[in-house]
Amino acid sequence: MISEIVNPTVTDKQAPPVQFTEGALIELHRLRASLTLSEDQFLRIGVKGGGCSGMSYLLAFDKKEEKDQEYEIEGIPVVMNKAHTMYVVGMVIGWEEGLNNRGFTFSNPNASETCGCGQSFSA
DSSP states (O other): OOOOEEOOOOOSSSOOSOEEEHHHHHHHHHHHHHSOOOTTEEEEEEEEEOSTTSEEEEEEEEEOOTTEEEEEETTEEEEEEGGGHHHHTTOEEEEEESSSOEEEEEEOTTOSEEOTTSSEEEO
8 A cells, every 4th residue: 555655856957767655764763863874874775686576675774875866855854875766766665663563564566476574576
């Protein structure tokens, strides 16, 4: 279930390749406020090899690296390795909080297959 998608505030010349739902943004702001993050830490969005479908999503606070593209989405500094963009462009990141499942969700139009847990995919 995807709730309202929030249009990002773009401070970079390029629009971010992903979008967040309102619930996901609220949770990300809550996490940033509860963690002790340095000013050189960003929200990293990407992919990595592994998971039951071949690739899994990466969503964590991290430092910027040389090949990263930088964005700002609703006051949250975001980085993404340029090579990962083709796997996540158009993706919507949501937040689900229910009895059976609690966590970030990924609705990826580039995924040809997604595993049952929703955390891994193949493209």
